[in-house]
Amino acid sequence: MLIHPPLSILMVVQKNSLPLQSLCSYLQSVQHVTIALKEQLPDDLSSYHVVVTADTAALHHNSDHLTQFVRSGGGWLGLVNLSKKPLPRLFGVQPTPVGPATEVRVLFQDRNHVLAQRLPGAVYLNGTYQGLETTAEETETILYADWHYQHTPVLVKRPVDKGLVACTTLQAYDDPAFQQILYRLLNSLSSQSMARENSSKTIGVGIVGYAESVGKLHGTGVTVTPSLELRAICDLNQERLQQGQQDFPHIKTHASADLLAQDSDVDLVIVATAPNTHAKLALQMMAEGKHVVCEKPLALTRKETDSMEEMSVKQGVHLSCHQNRRWDVDYLAIKQALAEGLLGDLFYMETFVGGFSHPCGYWHSHDTISGGTSYDWGGHYLDWIVSLIPERAKAVSGTRHKRVWHDITNADQERIHILFAGGQEAVFIHSDIAAVRKPKWYLLGTKGALVSQWRDVTEYEIDPLLYFHRHDIPATEMPPDLTVYQRHPSGKVVQQKLAMPQREHYLFHRNLADHLLTGEPITAPLGDSAKVVALLETAARSASNGCSEELLGD
Numbered sequence: 363m364l365i366h367p368p369l370s371i372l373m374v375v376q377k378n379s380l381p382l383q384s385l386c387s388y389l390q391s392v393q394h395v396t397i398a399l400k401e402q403l404p405d406d407l408s409s410y411h412v413v414v415t416a417d418t419a420a421l422h423h424n425s426d427h428l429t430q431f432v433r434s435g436g437g438w439l440g441l442v443n444l445s446k447k448p449l450p451r452l453f454g455v456q457p458t459p460v461g462p463a464t465e466v467r468v469l470f471q472d473r474n475h476v477l478a479q480r481l482p483g484a485v486y487l488n489g490t491y492q493g494l495e496t497t498a499e500e501t502e503t504i505l506y507a508d509w510h511y512q513h514t515p516v517l518v519k520r521p522v523d524k525g526l527v528a529c530t531t532l533q534a535y536d537d538p539a540f541q542q543i544l545y546r547l548l549n550s551l552s553s554q555s556m557a558r559e560n561s562s563k564t565i566g567v568g569i570v571g572y573a574e575s576v577g578k579l580h581g582t583g584v585t586v587t588p589s590l591e592l593r594a595i596c597d598l599n600q601e602r603l604q605q606g607q608q609d610f611p612h613i614k615t616h617a618s619a620d621l622l623a624q625d626s627d628v629d630l631v632i633v634a635t636a637p638n639t640h641a642k643l644a645l646q647m648m649a650e651g652k653h654v655v656c657e658k659p660l661a662l663t664r665k666e667t668d669s670m671e672e673m674s675v676k677q678g679v680h681l682s683c684h685q686n687r688r689w690d691v692d693y694l695a696i697k698q699a700l701a702e703g704l705l706g707d708l709f710y711m712e713t714f715v716g717g718f719s720h721p722c723g724y725w726h727s728h729d730t731i732s733g734g735t736s737y738d739w740g741g742h743y744l745d746w747i748v749s750l751i752p753e754r755a756k757a758v759s760g761t762r763h764k765r766v767w768h769d770i771t772n773a774d775q776e777r778i779h780i781l782f783a784g785g786q787e788a789v790f791i792h793s794d795i796a797a798v799r800k801p802k803w804y805l806l807g808t809k810g811a812l813v814s815q816w817r818d819v820t821e822y823e824i825d826p827l828l829y830f831h832r833h834d835i836p837a838t839e840m841p842p843d844l845t846v847y848q849r850h851p852s853g854k855v856v857q858q859k860l861a862m863p864q865r866e867h868y869l870f871h872r873n874l875a876d877h878l879l880t881g882e883p884i885t886a887p888l889g890d891s892a893k894v895v896a897l898l899e900t901a902a903r904s905a906s907n908g909c910s911e912e913l914l915g916d
Contacts (some may be wrong), residue, residue, distance in 0.1 A: 366393075366394045366880075366881035367394065368394050368395075368396065368411075369392075369394055369395045369396070369411055369412070369548065369549060369552050370395075370396050370398075370409060370410045370411050370412075371389065371395065371396070371397045371398070371410065371411065371412050371413075371414060371548060372397075372398050372400065372404075372407065372410040372412070372413045372414070373386065373397060373398070373399050373400070373413075373414045373416070374400055374401070374402070374403050374413065374414065374415045374416060374417075375399060375400075375401070375414075375415075375416040376401060376416065376417075377399075377401055379416060381443075381533060381535055382416065382535055384535055384536035384541075385535040385536070385541060385544065386399070388541040388545070388883070389541075389545060389548075391883045392545065392881055392882065392883055393881070394881055395545075395881075398410070403415075403421075403427065403428065405427070407427075407428070407431045407436065410436070411436065411437060411551075411552035412436065412437035412438070412439060412548050412551045412552050413428060413431065413436065413437070413438050413439070414438075414439045414440075414441065414548075415428075415438070415439070415440050415441065416441050416443060417441075417443065417445070418440035418441055418442060418443075418445070418449055418450070418453075418529070419442070419445040419447035419448065419449055419457075420447075421440075421450055422447065422448050422449060422450050425450045425452065429450070429452055429522075431525070432452065432522050432523070432525035432526070432527055433522055433523040433524060433525055434523075434524060434525065435524040435525050436525045437525060437526050437527070437528075437548070437550075437551025437552050438452075438525070438526075438527045438528070438551070439527075439528045439529070439530075439544075439547065439548060439551060440453055440527065440528070440529040440530075441529075441530060442457050442492060442494075442529065442530065442531040443533065444460050444490055444492055444531075444533070445457065446459070446460060449529065451497070452520075452522055452527055453501075453518070453520060453527050453528075453529040454496060454497055454498030454500065454501035454518065454520045454527075455494040455495060455496050455497060455498075455501055455515065455518050455529055456494070456495050456497055457492055457493070457494060457495075457531060458492060458493040458494065458495055458514070459492075460490060460491075460492050461490065461491035461492060461509075462490065462491060463488075463489070463490045463491075464488075464489075464490075464491055465486050465487070465488050466486070466487055466488075466489070466491055466507045466508070466509070466516075467484055467485075467486055467507065467508045468484065468485050468486070468487050468505050468506070468507050468508075468516060468532070469483065469484045469485075469505065469506060469507075469508070470483075470504065470505060471502075471503040471504060471505070471506055471513075471515075475504065476546075476550070477504060477543060477546045477547060477550065479588055479589065479879075480587065480588055480589070480872045480875055480876055481539060481542060481543070482539060485537070485539040485540065487532055487534035487537055487540055488534055488537075489532060489533035489534050490533065491507070491509065492516075492531040493507065493509065493514035493515060493516060493531060494514070494515040494516060494517075494518055494529065494530075494531055495515075496515060496518065498520065500520055500521060501518050501519075501520045502518060502519045502520065503515040503517075503518055504517045504518060504519055504528070504547070505517035505530075505532070505543070516530060516531050516532050517529070517530040517531075517532060517543075517547070518530075519547070519550075519551075525551075526550070526551045527551075528547055528551060530544075542876070542882060545880070545882060546880060546882075549880065549881075563589060563879060564589055564590070564591050565589060565590050565591065565629045565630055565653075565875065565878060565879070566591055566593040566594075566627045566628050566629045566630070567584045567590055567591060567592050567593060567628065567629070567630050567631075567632065568592075568593060568594040568595065568596065568616075568622050568625060568628035568630070568631045568632070568652075569581060569592070569594075569595045569596065569606075569631070569632045569634055570595075570596040570597070570619055570622055570631055570632070570633055570634065570635060570643055570647075571596070571597060571633065571634035571635035571636075571639075571657075572595045572596070572597040572599075572602045572603065572605070572606045572634070573602070573634065574602070574605055574609075576634045576657065577595065577597075577602070577606060577609075577634055578606075578609050580632050580634060580684075580871075581595070581606070581609060581610050582868070583867075583868040583870065583871035584632075584871055585610070586867075586868055586871075587868060587871040587872050587874075587875050588875070589875050589879055590871060590874075590875050592610055592612075592613055593613060593614060593625075593627045593628055594613055594614040594615065594616055594622060594625055594627065594628050595607075595610075595613055595614075595615055595616070596615070596616040596617070596618070596619060596621070596622040597615075597617075598617065598618075600617070603615040603617065614627070619643055619646060619647075620646075622647075623646055623647055623649075623650045623652070624650065628652060629652060629653060630652060630653040630654070630655065630680070630878075631643075631647040631652050631653070631654050631655075632654075632655045632656075632657075632684070633647070633654060633655070633656045633657060634657045635657075636725045636731045636732065637657075637659055637661070637662055637731065637732055637733050637737060638662060638730065638731050638732075638733070640656045640657070640659075640660065640661045640662075640666075641661040641662070641666035641667075641669065641670055644656055644661075644670050644673075644681065645669065645670060645673050648670075648673045648674055648677050648679050648681065649673065649677065651677055651679060652679060653679045653680035653681070653878065654674075654679065654680070654681050654682075655680075655681075655682055655683070655684055655874065656681075656682075656683050656684065657683075657684050658683055658684055658685060658741035658742060658745070658891070658894075659683070659733065659737050659740075659741040659891070659894060659895050659898060660683040660888075660891040660892060660894070660895050661895055662733045662737070662895070662899070663895065663899050664892070664895060664896045664899055666895075667891075667892040667895050667896075668892075671888065671892065674888075680877070680878060681888055682874070682884055682886065682887075682888050682891065683741075683886065683888070683891035683894075684870060685742070685745050685870070685885075685886035685890075685891060686869075686870040687742040687745065687746065688745070688746075688749070688870070688885050688886050689866065689869040689870065689885075690841070691841050691862040691863050691864070691865050692802070692803070692814065692841045692842055692844060692862060693746055694862070694863050695844055695860050695861065695862040695863065696750065696803065696805070696812060696844065696860075697749070697750065698863075699812065699846060699860060700750065700807075703809065704807075704809070704810060704812075704846055704848070705805060705806075705807025705808075705809055705810045705811065705812060705846070706807040706808030706809030706810065707807055707808045707809075708750065708751065708786065708805060708806070708807045709785065709786050709787070709806060709807065709808065710786065710787050710788075710805070710806040711747065711750065711751070711786075711787075711788050711789070711803070711804065711805045711806070712788075712789040712790075712791070712800070712801075712803075712804040712805075713743045713746065713747065713788075713789070713790050713791070713802065713803060713804075714790075714791045714792075714793070714796075714799065714800040714801065714802055715739045715743065715791075715792050715793075715802070715838060716775070716791070716792050716793035716794055716795075716796045716799065717793075717794070717796055717799060717837075718794070718795055718796055718797045719794065720767060720794075721767055721770050721772060721794050723770075726738055726772075727770035727771070727772045728770060728771045728772065729771045729772050729773075730771065732772065733898065733902075734762075734772060734773065734776065734898075734902055735762070735772045735773045735774075735775070735776045735792050735794070736760075736776045736778060736790065736792055736898055736901060736902070737898055738792070739792050739838075740776075740778070740790055740792060740894075740898055741894060741898075743790045743792075744778070744790060744893075744894045744897050744898065745886065745890060745891065745894050747780065747788045747790065748890050748893050748894060748897075749886075749890060751782055751786050751788060753782045753783050753784045753786065754782065754783040754914075755780050755781070755782055755783075755893065755896075755897060755914050756781050756782055756783045756913070756914060757780075757781040757911050757912065757913050757914060758778065758779065758780050758781075758897055758900040758901050758904060758911075758912050758914055759778075759779045759901070759904045759909050759910065759911045759912065760776065760777065760778050760779070760900075760901030760902060760903075760904040760905035760909065761776070761777045761905055761909045762775065762776045762777075762905045763775040763776075763795070765795065766794075766795050767794060767795075773905075774793070774794050774795045775791070775792065775793035775794065775795055775796070776791070776792050776793075776901075776905065777789065777790070777791045778790045778791075778897065778898075778901040780897060799816055799837075801813050801814050801815065801816075801842075802814045802816060802842050803842070803844070809848060809849070810846055810847055810848035810849065811846070811847045812844060812845065812846050812847070812860070813844075813845055813847070814842035814843060814844050814845075815842055815843045815845075816837045816840075816842050817837065817840040817841070817842055817843060818834075818837055818840075819834075819835040819840050820832060820833065820834050820835070821833045821835070841862055841865070843859065844859065844860035844862070845857050845858070845859055845860065846858050846859075846860050870885075870886075873885045896914060897914070900912045900914055
């Protein structure tokens with residue numbers, strides 16, 4: 363396992379400093395990070411690796427104590443926070459005049475810098491513009507801003523005897539990309555050698571279960587992610603192994619899980635087999651010291667997820683679920699809308715997926731293998747629900763209908779109702795007998811509501827002989843239109859279309875590499891994936907008992 367040493371950070375900041383609260387929350391979500399908040403710099407700094415000062419200019423004539431901490435091997439991050447006053451000379455920079463409030467394009471001076479790995483080439487950050495002017499040759503520019511056709515430093519780093527200092531004028535502490543950069547910077551200030559060592563590591567990846575769609579998706583995601591390397595695939599079907607080697611010619615192939623488990627070139631295994639095999643294969647791989655990512659759902663029962671979590675802790679290896687839908691742009695837009703308070707307090711939500719068509723003939727349609735109808739898309743939708751309503755689920759009830767498709771063992775429709783400890787409610791419906799679809803999203807809050815509309819998109823390709831070919835994009839893969847409704851002070855209900863972020867690909871694999879190599883938070887925590895399985899299992903039990911309300915334990 364890649365060990366991340368403890369990182370103890372002292373933040374010298376005024377009490378209840380709102381701008382820094384989001385950064386503190388992010389840092390506190392990193393398991394090996396501890397943060398102490400103090401209004402004054404204490405005399406004893408021996409228990410800290412890095413000190414962050416919010417009013418750095420105030421230490422211009424009174425930094426001897428902190429300077430000695432740095433010279434002895436500590437780290438110091440100085441935040442300028444729009445101060446016009448001189449900074450301590452230790453930083454090798456001085457602030458430029460304060461400019462206007464604006465969005466600034468910020469880039470890494472060295473795109474191959476250790477702090478830049480797997481991050482966008484450029485980020486756009488909001489705040490009030492202020493640059494830095496270097497005053498010492500050994501000052502390294504990490505980030506610069508495009509400003510009036512000049513590259514102006516906005517984040518710098520400098521060695522000072524055995525320690526390191528860094529300084530920034532940027533203020534976008536709530537921006538996810540900037541939070542990642544600051545976390546990596548703090549790590550490097552604490553332990554420069556550890557940052558460099560992990561930056562050169564490569565994680566060898568194997569895939570067990572190479573269905574072309576899922577296997578190739580994971581293989582491509584691994585291949586395009588720096589520091590991940592696809593080294594092997596495993597499948598019982600020889601044709602699939604041949605297909606995998608065509609897709610990725612450099613890899614090894616294994617005809618059994620036993621051989622993959624013994625492959626020393628593989629550090630992490632992606633389990634992409636049917637759900638009823640997830641637990642067995644994950645336990646086998648973790649027992650051999652390998653990190654594991656399971657396709658959704660994590661497993662079929664809470665007993666299985668408990669045993670998987672126990673093995674992960676026992677072996678000191680990573681375990682998570684492929685919750686790639688955490689990066690769907692409609693979900694991200696809804697999450698942002700809730701964070702901005704557009705709906706007020708969310709108290710009710712419905713989600714729907716389905717239509718009226720014959721289910722597939724693969725294992726997905728048979729409950730002894732798949733877990734049941736809700737275990738398929740429900741693995742994603744319930745993950746969205748537990749993310750958007752993070753309170754404890756208190757009670758669950760489920761219903762199912764078997765009325766049309768008798769050649770398969772899955773139900774034709776399933777409905778799950780969840781009651782949370784705070785009184786919130788959530789409903790998920792998966793129907794294969796819905797001639798008219800309900801909205802994908804229906805959310806009610808104390809200030810407004812949100813409703814989505816499915817988008818059915820068809821493209822036509824011209825053919826000189828057959829005139830055209832029709833290509834339907836599945837509605838589940840097209841971001842729906844999102845509309846927010848709010849009550850105006852006049853009493854009228856007004857509506858607005860919700861903007862969505864740009865769609866990006868393979869962000870799950872990037873986040874996985876960031877987590878393993880730098881210790882950054884995993885976007886879809888293992889605990890949430892285990893909750894999803896507990897909800898699915900409990901709803902299935904309720905449906906079997908005639909829609910009984912089932913209490914959910916801790």
